[in-house]
Amino acid sequence: MHKLKILTLVGLPFVGVLTAMVLLWNQYLFATDLILMGVLYVLTVLGITVGYHRMLTHQGFRTFWPIRLFFLAWGAMAWEGAPSEWAATHIRHHAHSDEEGDPHSPLDGFWHGHFGWLFSLKNFESAKTYAPHLLKDPVVRFVDKTLLFWFLFSLALPFAIGGWTGLVWGGFVRIFLSTHVTWSVNSICHTFGRKDFESLDESRNHWLIGLLAMGEGWHNNHHAFPKNAFHGIKWWQFDGSGILIRTLEKLGLVWKVERVSKKALDSKTSETSATRTMLGDLRNKLVHSIQEKKKELSHHPALEKKYQQMLKRLDKIQVYLQRKKSWKRQTLLAYEKEIQELYQQLKHRLAKPLKSS
Ligand SMILES: [Zn+2]
Numbered sequence: 001m002h003k004l005k006i007l008t009l010v011g012l013p014f015v016g017v018l019t020a021m022v023l024l025w026n027q028y029l030f031a032t033d034l035i036l037m038g039v040l041y042v043l044t045v046l047g048i049t050v051g052y053h054r055m056l057t058h059q060g061f062r063t064f065w066p067i068r069l070f071f072l073a074w075g076a077m078a079w080e081g082a083p084s085e086w087a088a089t090h091i092r093h094h095a096h097s098d099e100e101g102d103p104h105s106p107l108d109g110f111w112h113g114h115f116g117w118l119f120s121l122k123n124f125e126s127a128k129t130y131a132p133h134l135l136k137d138p139v140v141r142f143v144d145k146t147l148l149f150w151f152l153f154s155l156a157l158p159f160a161i162g163g164w165t166g167l168v169w170g171g172f173v174r175i176f177l178s179t180h181v182t183w184s185v186n187s188i189c190h191t192f193g194r195k196d197f198e199s200l201d202e203s204r205n206h207w208l209i210g211l212l213a214m215g216e217g218w219h220n221n222h223h224a225f226p227k228n229a230f231h232g233i234k235w236w237q238f239d240g241s242g243i244l245i246r247t248l249e250k251l252g253l254v255w256k257v258e259r260v261s262k263k264a265l266d267s268k269t270s271e272t273s274a275t276r277t278m279l280g281d282l283r284n285k286l287v288h289s290i291q292e293k294k295k296e297l298s299h300h301p302a303l304e305k306k307y308q309q310m311l312k313r314l315d316k317i318q319v320y321l322q323r324k325k326s327w328k329r330q331t332l333l334a335y336e337k338e339i340q341e342l343y344q345q346l347k348h349r350l351a352k353p354l355k356s357s
Pocket residue numbers: 093097185186190203219223
């Protein structure tokens with residue numbers, strides 16, 4: 001049942017894109033369609049980034065309830081689920097980023113991180129465990145309960161303004177674009193891009209997703225400072241959501257806006273270089289430990305093929321570690337575990353008499 005629901009939510013916008021291609025081929029496209037697509041894209045993406053993410057999940061700022069409702073309603077129209085469930089799942093992502101328990105780490109496969117994770121109910125978190133406070137919030141409860149209305153309204157609105165072609169472009173194509181762009185924060189921004197801070201996960205800053213996802217592509221900045229209402233830290237890191245929050249703050253419509261102090265930024269920067277040194281040391285330690293273990297497990301010609309391959313595997317890991325200079329923490333830890341396991345098995349085997357060849 002859940003799989004069917006997700007298949008519909010992911011599949012319908014895709015069918016919409018195919019329909020749009022046919023319409024385009026027949027030159028059946030109006031300016032209203034593109035305006036609808038653009039405006040609704042910006043509003044629903046902001047609903048997710050400013051509303052669901054920065055306001056609701058990370059409490060990056062406070063605001064009046066009508067503005068809270070405004071953002072959450074636009075977020076609901078992005079077809080990414082109910083606000084409380086979205087926030088709870090995202091809190092779990094921050095608690096277990098790129099480790100076991102992360103609902104959508106691309107370390108479990110790029111497409112799993114992008115949208116494969118949606119198909120398994122166990123990757124969704126209920127607000128009861130991760131964000132019980134949200135269930136007491138009347139605005140959140142209202143949008144949670146009226147979710148289906150917002151889903152349908154997000155199609156009815158472009159249909160009412162632009163007719164059938166308006167529905168295709170402003171509805172389905174727009175949902176296709178906004179969902180894939182926001183999912184890219186989980187897939188692309190945990191795989192490609194720059195790591196300005198050592199946040200002990202695989203989060204990265206990616207300029208293109210920064211641009212398309214209204215600033216959310218500066219995702220390594222975000223993992224380094226999750227509460228910060230601004231994801232662009234350097235002046236050139238375009239952060240559409242941040243610009244909107246700053247404007248609303250100037251107008252007195254939002255307050256208690258979370259920022260990173262210069263001191264926190266500096267200490268994170270020095271922490272980053274310390275972590276990089278730590279990772280370099282860990283890599284050297286692993287190389288050294290393989291060398292030591294290999295000495296101890298001196299090669300024996302009578303060893304069965306399976307164990308010969310284990311020794312070869314140790315050699316291979318050593319070559320990898322020596323060749324590549326900068327490593328991900330997760331990979332190093334996985335190697336450390338593998339080396340230990342190989343070593344234990346080999347040691348155990350060598351303790352027994354070997355058949356003479
Ligand atoms: Zn992340």
